[in-house]
Amino acid sequence: MNINKIHHVAIICSDYEKSKDFYVNILGFRVINELFRKERNSYKLDLAVGEHGQIELFSFDNPPDRPSYPEARGLRHLAFEVEDIEKAVKELENKGVIVEAVRIDEITGKKFTFFSDPDKLPLELYEK
Template sequence: MLTISQIHHIAIICSDYEESKRFYTDVLGLTIRQEVYRAERDSYKLDLQLNGQYVIELFSFPDPARRPSRPEAAGLRHLAFAVPDVAAAKAALEQQGIAVEPIRVDAYTNRRFTFFSDPDGLPLELYEH
Protein backbone atom coordinates (compact mmCIF):
# COMPACT_ATOMS: atom_id res chain seq x y z
CA MET A 1 0.00 0.00 0.00
CA LEU A 2 1.15 3.51 -0.79
CA THR A 3 2.08 5.58 2.28
CA ILE A 4 1.57 9.32 1.97
CA SER A 5 2.66 11.40 4.95
CA GLN A 6 1.39 14.85 3.96
CA ILE A 7 0.68 17.17 1.05
CA HIS A 8 4.01 18.62 -0.07
CA HIS A 9 2.86 21.62 -2.14
CA ILE A 10 0.26 23.03 -4.49
CA ALA A 11 1.36 24.38 -7.89
CA ILE A 12 -0.40 27.40 -9.40
CA ILE A 13 0.23 28.94 -12.84
CA CYS A 14 -0.60 32.64 -12.92
CA SER A 15 -1.18 35.01 -15.83
CA ASP A 16 0.41 38.09 -14.21
CA TYR A 17 3.40 37.08 -12.10
CA GLU A 18 3.94 40.38 -10.26
CA GLU A 19 0.23 40.75 -9.43
CA SER A 20 -0.01 37.16 -8.15
CA LYS A 21 3.26 37.45 -6.23
CA ARG A 22 1.90 40.57 -4.48
CA PHE A 23 -1.44 38.86 -3.79
CA TYR A 24 0.02 35.72 -2.22
CA THR A 25 2.66 37.61 -0.19
CA ASP A 26 1.20 41.03 0.66
CA VAL A 27 -2.50 40.10 0.82
CA LEU A 28 -2.43 36.49 2.09
CA GLY A 29 0.83 36.83 4.04
CA LEU A 30 2.74 33.86 2.65
CA THR A 31 6.52 34.30 2.76
CA ILE A 32 9.01 33.74 -0.03
CA ARG A 33 11.23 30.72 0.44
CA GLN A 34 12.93 30.99 -2.97
CA GLU A 35 12.44 32.77 -6.28
CA VAL A 36 14.03 31.45 -9.46
CA TYR A 37 13.94 32.71 -13.04
CA ARG A 38 14.25 29.89 -15.58
CA ALA A 39 15.47 31.55 -18.79
CA GLU A 40 14.97 28.44 -20.95
CA ARG A 41 11.23 28.58 -20.12
CA ASP A 42 10.94 32.37 -19.75
CA SER A 43 9.32 31.48 -16.44
CA TYR A 44 9.52 32.41 -12.78
CA LYS A 45 9.04 29.86 -10.01
CA LEU A 46 8.22 31.30 -6.62
CA ASP A 47 8.26 28.95 -3.64
CA LEU A 48 5.96 30.21 -0.89
CA GLN A 49 5.64 29.07 2.68
CA LEU A 50 3.14 29.49 5.48
CA ASN A 51 4.36 29.38 9.08
CA GLY A 52 7.66 27.94 7.84
CA GLN A 53 6.00 25.14 5.84
CA TYR A 54 6.48 24.99 2.07
CA VAL A 55 2.98 25.16 0.56
CA ILE A 56 2.70 26.80 -2.88
CA GLU A 57 4.75 26.88 -6.07
CA LEU A 58 3.71 29.92 -8.11
CA PHE A 59 4.70 29.67 -11.77
CA SER A 60 4.64 32.20 -14.58
CA PHE A 61 4.69 31.13 -18.22
CA PRO A 62 4.35 33.28 -21.33
CA ASP A 63 0.67 33.43 -22.35
CA PRO A 64 -0.74 30.50 -20.30
CA ALA A 65 -4.01 28.99 -21.46
CA ARG A 66 -7.11 30.07 -19.54
CA ARG A 67 -8.80 27.37 -17.48
CA PRO A 68 -12.57 27.28 -16.99
CA SER A 69 -13.38 27.79 -13.33
CA ARG A 70 -17.01 26.94 -12.86
CA PRO A 71 -18.03 25.80 -9.38
CA GLU A 72 -18.91 22.28 -10.44
CA ALA A 73 -16.32 21.74 -13.22
CA ALA A 74 -14.17 18.61 -13.00
CA GLY A 75 -10.75 19.08 -11.45
CA LEU A 76 -9.43 20.99 -8.46
CA ARG A 77 -12.39 22.77 -6.92
CA HIS A 78 -10.64 25.19 -4.56
CA LEU A 79 -7.74 25.74 -2.17
CA ALA A 80 -8.70 26.24 1.49
CA PHE A 81 -6.80 28.14 4.19
CA ALA A 82 -7.50 27.56 7.90
CA VAL A 83 -8.07 30.73 9.92
CA PRO A 84 -8.98 31.25 13.59
CA ASP A 85 -11.74 33.80 12.83
CA VAL A 86 -13.43 33.85 9.42
CA ALA A 87 -15.17 37.18 10.02
CA ALA A 88 -11.89 38.90 10.92
CA ALA A 89 -10.10 37.35 7.93
CA LYS A 90 -12.95 38.38 5.62
CA ALA A 91 -12.78 41.95 6.92
CA ALA A 92 -8.99 42.05 6.45
CA LEU A 93 -9.34 40.97 2.81
CA GLU A 94 -12.16 43.42 2.15
CA GLN A 95 -10.05 46.26 3.58
CA GLN A 96 -7.57 45.48 0.81
CA GLY A 97 -10.26 45.62 -1.87
CA ILE A 98 -10.71 41.84 -2.22
CA ALA A 99 -14.30 40.74 -2.87
CA VAL A 100 -15.36 38.01 -0.42
CA GLU A 101 -18.60 36.04 -0.45
CA PRO A 102 -20.95 36.10 2.56
CA ILE A 103 -19.95 33.79 5.40
CA ARG A 104 -21.68 30.41 5.44
CA VAL A 105 -21.80 27.61 8.01
CA ASP A 106 -20.78 24.02 7.16
CA ALA A 107 -23.85 21.87 7.87
CA TYR A 108 -21.71 18.91 9.01
CA THR A 109 -19.00 20.57 11.11
CA ASN A 110 -20.85 23.74 12.15
CA ARG A 111 -17.71 25.73 11.18
CA ARG A 112 -17.86 29.05 9.35
CA PHE A 113 -16.32 29.47 5.89
CA THR A 114 -16.30 31.80 2.91
CA PHE A 115 -14.81 32.07 -0.58
CA PHE A 116 -12.80 34.65 -2.53
CA SER A 117 -10.58 34.47 -5.62
CA ASP A 118 -6.94 35.03 -6.50
CA PRO A 119 -6.05 37.42 -9.37
CA ASP A 120 -6.69 34.66 -11.95
CA GLY A 121 -10.05 33.65 -10.51
CA LEU A 122 -8.80 30.55 -8.66
CA PRO A 123 -11.37 29.89 -5.93
CA LEU A 124 -9.88 30.21 -2.44
CA GLU A 125 -11.63 29.35 0.83
CA LEU A 126 -11.21 30.59 4.37
CA TYR A 127 -12.26 27.87 6.81
CA GLU A 128 -12.53 28.55 10.54
CA HIS A 129 -10.69 26.00 12.65
Protein backbone atom coordinates (compact mmCIF):
# COMPACT_ATOMS: atom_id res chain seq x y z
CA MET A 1 0.00 0.00 0.00
CA ASN A 2 1.27 3.46 -0.90
CA ILE A 3 -0.73 6.19 0.85
CA ASN A 4 0.33 9.62 -0.38
CA LYS A 5 -1.64 12.08 1.74
CA ILE A 6 -4.97 12.77 3.40
CA HIS A 7 -7.39 13.54 0.57
CA HIS A 8 -10.31 14.97 2.53
CA VAL A 9 -11.98 15.25 5.91
CA ALA A 10 -15.75 14.78 6.14
CA ILE A 11 -17.77 16.92 8.56
CA ILE A 12 -21.47 16.54 9.35
CA CYS A 13 -23.12 19.79 10.41
CA SER A 14 -26.44 20.58 12.08
CA ASP A 15 -27.18 23.85 10.21
CA TYR A 16 -25.96 23.66 6.62
CA GLU A 17 -26.25 27.35 5.71
CA LYS A 18 -24.55 28.46 8.93
CA SER A 19 -21.69 25.98 8.49
CA LYS A 20 -21.33 26.77 4.78
CA ASP A 21 -21.02 30.47 5.65
CA PHE A 22 -18.41 29.68 8.33
CA TYR A 23 -16.18 27.50 6.15
CA VAL A 24 -16.53 29.63 2.99
CA ASN A 25 -16.82 33.22 4.23
CA ILE A 26 -14.99 33.10 7.55
CA LEU A 27 -12.28 30.50 6.88
CA GLY A 28 -12.11 31.33 3.18
CA PHE A 29 -12.27 27.84 1.69
CA ARG A 30 -13.15 27.71 -2.01
CA VAL A 31 -16.25 25.81 -3.14
CA ILE A 32 -15.35 22.98 -5.51
CA ASN A 33 -18.83 21.49 -5.84
CA GLU A 34 -22.19 21.69 -4.09
CA LEU A 35 -24.82 19.00 -4.45
CA PHE A 36 -28.29 18.59 -2.94
CA ARG A 37 -29.28 14.93 -2.68
CA LYS A 38 -33.09 15.06 -2.70
CA GLU A 39 -33.55 11.39 -1.75
CA ARG A 40 -31.56 12.02 1.47
CA ASN A 41 -32.65 15.65 2.02
CA SER A 42 -28.91 16.25 2.33
CA TYR A 43 -26.28 18.64 1.03
CA LYS A 44 -22.71 17.70 0.19
CA LEU A 45 -20.33 20.63 -0.20
CA ASP A 46 -16.76 20.01 -1.38
CA LEU A 47 -14.33 22.70 -0.23
CA ALA A 48 -10.71 23.26 -1.24
CA VAL A 49 -8.26 23.60 1.65
CA GLY A 50 -5.05 25.03 0.24
CA GLU A 51 -3.76 23.43 -2.95
CA HIS A 52 -4.31 19.77 -2.11
CA GLY A 53 -6.70 19.24 0.81
CA GLN A 54 -10.47 19.09 0.87
CA ILE A 55 -13.32 19.18 3.35
CA GLU A 56 -16.61 17.47 2.56
CA LEU A 57 -19.37 19.25 4.47
CA PHE A 58 -22.54 17.17 4.84
CA SER A 59 -25.99 17.95 6.18
CA PHE A 60 -28.32 15.22 7.42
CA ASP A 61 -31.65 15.39 9.23
CA ASN A 62 -31.16 15.31 13.02
CA PRO A 63 -27.51 14.25 13.32
CA PRO A 64 -26.59 13.24 16.90
CA ASP A 65 -24.58 15.66 19.05
CA ARG A 66 -20.90 15.17 19.65
CA PRO A 67 -20.67 13.03 22.83
CA SER A 68 -18.27 15.29 24.74
CA TYR A 69 -15.89 18.14 24.22
CA PRO A 70 -13.03 17.82 23.41
CA GLU A 71 -12.12 14.27 24.33
CA ALA A 72 -14.77 12.24 22.52
CA ARG A 73 -13.64 8.99 20.91
CA GLY A 74 -12.81 9.46 17.26
CA LEU A 75 -11.62 12.65 15.62
CA ARG A 76 -10.14 14.85 18.33
CA HIS A 77 -9.72 18.01 16.25
CA LEU A 78 -8.88 19.25 12.78
CA ALA A 79 -5.73 21.39 12.43
CA PHE A 80 -4.96 23.94 9.71
CA GLU A 81 -1.45 25.22 9.01
CA VAL A 82 -0.98 28.99 8.76
CA GLU A 83 2.05 31.14 8.00
CA ASP A 84 1.37 33.81 10.67
CA ILE A 85 -0.79 32.72 13.59
CA GLU A 86 -1.24 36.19 15.09
CA LYS A 87 -2.52 37.51 11.74
CA ALA A 88 -4.85 34.52 11.34
CA VAL A 89 -6.21 34.93 14.88
CA LYS A 90 -6.86 38.63 14.30
CA GLU A 91 -8.72 37.85 11.05
CA LEU A 92 -10.93 35.29 12.83
CA GLU A 93 -11.62 37.60 15.76
CA ASN A 94 -12.52 40.44 13.36
CA LYS A 95 -15.15 38.06 11.92
CA GLY A 96 -16.59 37.35 15.37
CA VAL A 97 -14.91 34.00 16.01
CA ILE A 98 -13.78 33.34 19.59
CA VAL A 99 -10.20 32.08 19.60
CA GLU A 100 -8.25 30.70 22.56
CA ALA A 101 -4.94 32.26 23.60
CA VAL A 102 -1.98 31.27 21.42
CA ARG A 103 0.19 28.61 23.05
CA ILE A 104 3.56 27.03 22.29
CA ASP A 105 3.80 23.30 21.49
CA GLU A 106 6.22 21.91 24.10
CA ILE A 107 7.65 19.38 21.65
CA THR A 108 8.00 21.40 18.43
CA GLY A 109 8.23 24.93 19.80
CA LYS A 110 5.55 25.99 17.27
CA LYS A 111 2.61 28.32 18.03
CA PHE A 112 -0.94 26.97 18.01
CA THR A 113 -4.45 27.84 19.14
CA PHE A 114 -8.00 26.48 19.02
CA PHE A 115 -11.41 27.76 17.98
CA SER A 116 -14.70 26.05 17.09
CA ASP A 117 -16.96 25.73 14.09
CA PRO A 118 -20.73 26.38 14.44
CA ASP A 119 -21.25 22.83 15.80
CA LYS A 120 -18.43 23.20 18.35
CA LEU A 121 -16.08 20.95 16.37
CA PRO A 122 -12.64 21.86 17.71
CA LEU A 123 -10.43 23.41 15.04
CA GLU A 124 -6.76 24.24 15.45
CA LEU A 125 -4.45 26.75 13.81
CA TYR A 126 -0.81 25.61 13.79
CA GLU A 127 1.93 27.98 12.67
CA LYS A 128 4.27 26.70 9.95
